[in-house]
Amino acid sequence: MSTTASAKNGTWRNWGGNVAARPARQVEPASVEELAAAVRKAAEDGLKVKAVGTGHSFTSIAATDGVLIRPQLLTGIRDIDRDAMTVTVEAGTPLKRLNAVLAREGLSLTNMGDIMEQTVSGATSTGTHGTGRESASIAAQIKALELVTADGSVLSCSEKGTEEERAVFAAARIGLGALGIVTAITFAVEPLFLLTAREEPMPFERVLAEFDQLWAENEHFEFYWFPHTGNTNTKRNNRSAGPEQPVGQLAGWFEDEFLSNGVFQVAQWVGRAAPAAIPAIAQVSSKALSARTYTDIPYKVFTSPRRVRFVEMEYAVPRAALADTLRELKAMVDRSGLRVSFPVEVRTAPADDITLSTASGRDSAYIAVHMFRGTPYQAYFTAAERIFTAHEGRPHWGKVHTRDAEYFAGAYPRFGEFTALRDRLDPERLFQNDYLRRVLGA
Numbered sequence: 199m200s201t202t203a204s205a206k207n208g209t210w211r212n213w214g215g216n217v218a219a220r221p222a223r224q225v226e227p228a229s230v231e232e233l234a235a236a237v238r239k240a241a242e243d244g245l246k247v248k249a250v251g252t253g254h255s256f257t258s259i260a261a262t263d264g265v266l267i268r269p270q271l272l273t274g275i276r277d278i279d280r281d282a283m284t285v286t287v288e289a290g291t292p293l294k295r296l297n298a299v300l301a302r303e304g305l306s307l308t309n310m311g312d313i314m315e316q317t318v319s320g321a322t323s324t325g326t327h328g329t330g331r332e333s334a335s336i337a338a339q340i341k342a343l344e345l346v347t348a349d350g351s352v353l354s355c356s357e358k359g360t361e362e363e364r365a366v367f368a369a370a371r372i373g374l375g376a377l378g379i380v381t382a383i384t385f386a387v388e389p390l391f392l393l394t395a396r397e398e399p400m401p402f403e404r405v406l407a408e409f410d411q412l413w414a415e416n417e418h419f420e421f422y423w424f425p426h427t428g429n430t431n432t433k434r435n436n437r438s439a440g441p442e443q444p445v446g447q448l449a450g451w452f453e454d455e456f457l458s459n460g461v462f463q464v465a466q467w468v469g470r471a472a473p474a475a476i477p478a479i480a481q482v483s484s485k486a487l488s489a490r491t492y493t494d495i496p497y498k499v500f501t502s503p504r505r506v507r508f509v510e511m512e513y514a515v516p517r518a519a520l521a522d523t524l525r526e527l528k529a530m531v532d533r534s535g536l537r538v539s540f541p542v543e544v545r546t547a548p549a550d551d552i553t554l555s556t557a558s559g560r561d562s563a564y565i566a567v568h569m570f571r572g573t574p575y576q577a578y579f580t581a582a583e584r585i586f587t588a589h590e591g592r593p594h595w596g597k598v599h600t601r602d603a604e605y606f607a608g609a610y611p612r613f614g615e616f617t618a619l620r621d622r623l624d625p626e627r628l629f630q631n632d633y634l635r636r637v638l639g640a
């Protein structure tokens with residue numbers, strides 16, 4: 199096991215640049231045994247323990263002043279089972295590596311989020327999701343899970359097994375790092391398939407008026423609304439028989455790289471220097487994208503690089519509340535003096551059975567607000583959060599929010615089930631940090 203960093207040079211920062219922490223020590227276990235030993239040693243030393251992924255969360259969920267467990271050496275594919283159609287991976291494996299290996303084997307996950315930089319354990323622990331009519335978050339595709347608990351023992355769970363193992367499985371798929379350190383995850387996979395993406399600009403009012411139909415007619419529907427405009431860009435992904443028509447050709451490069459990352463970055467710089475110009479920039483950039491269609495394997499359609507850094511808040515509201523919530527958000531931006539240069543992203547997920555999933559027991563729509571890194575985001579996020587919470591919103595566990603345990607006890611019918619399990623698995627709160635104290639209570 200390699201131990202890196204010291205209190206002097208050991209500052210850890212997240213991707214968004216809005217969270218920093220100084221762990222007492224950082225460890226990189228290369229096996230489950232080494233990881234279990236690190237957990238026992240931390241307990242002996244009276245230090246808290248936190249595993250981190252790639253730091254892509256915008257909340258302080260991964261921050262610790264105790265022992266930080268880094269994922270770099272706990273990566274790789276343990277097993278591919280073609281009868282059960284599952285893949286088992288080490289917890290620190292980046293999603294991009296999993297996707298590439300699966301594609302080579304003629305396999306794929308069913309659904310995923312916008313990027314694939316995160317580790318499998320980090321992504322699932324906060325409920326990372328894409329958009330889907332029937333297919334839910336990445337965590338909802340988990341079939342079995344292995345974790346090291348506070349006493350240093352290894353616990354395996356799935357939907358089969360003892361009552362306690364089933365209770366752990368229900369909660370630990372989106373465990374917030376509160377129940378133990380995940381060491382391996384078994385995902386359901388399916389034969390590799392092709393997705394056709396259809397991107398099309400559409401007026402804001404039309405998307406909302408036709409939302410139920412757009413959702414019902416497409417396996418994966420999402421859209422971006424450009425604040426200060428009545429414009430959106432919609433995206434429909436559906437399975438297709440092909441042929442492949444990858445986006446990575448010249449036209450695709452221009453839109454994906456140049457417009458999405460290059461020109462977008464410049465627009466963000468200009469907007470940060472001169473906020474008054476943002477509405478005009480939004481009008482131009484929301485019209486710059488044209489309709490296009492492409493067909494490729496799933497991860498190449500679902501994900502794309504995000505090089506422009508931002509800070510984000512995202513809430514899940516009941517799907518039926520989407521149109522009202524979004525109209526209120528638009529009215530709030532229109533009458534405020536806010537200048538918002540980042541599009542608002544809207545996605546959906548079906549109800550799932552994971553204790554603290556934002557879609558737990560409820561068909562959901564996600565609304566995500568972003569601000570360019572380095573621009574003040576408090577006023578916008580505070581006003582947006584007021585609207586989201588008025589619609590029984592549940593915040594993404596890895597994105598900025600101000601909610602606490604009292605709120606979550608009302609927002610999640612099974613909240614008490616999660617905290618009771620945590621009391622059993624981690625009575626001494628070895629995996630506690632400030633964030634968990636706030637959202638789960640002491």
Ligand SMILES: Cc1cc2nc3c(=O)[nH]c(=O)nc-3n(C[C@H](O)[C@H](O)[C@H](O)COP(=O)(O)OP(=O)(O)OC[C@H]3O[C@@H](n4cnc5c(N)ncnc54)[C@H](O)[C@@H]3O)c2cc1C
Nearest residue numbers: 251252253254255311312316317320323326327375380596
């Ligand atoms: C550019 C960008 C795009 C994004 N796109 C999406 C998106 O499309 N959809 C979406 O839902 N979210 C999205 N997110 C949010 C992101 O997916 C989540 O915050 C995710 O949790 C980050 O994964 P990570 O590997 O960086 O984990 P970290 O942020 O490092 O950690 C997250 C949590 O996982 C815990 N954890 C990590 N490893 C383990 C382990 N082995 N055992 C137990 N707990 C562990 C940590 O303790 C922490 O609590 C995006 C974020 C960024 C920055």
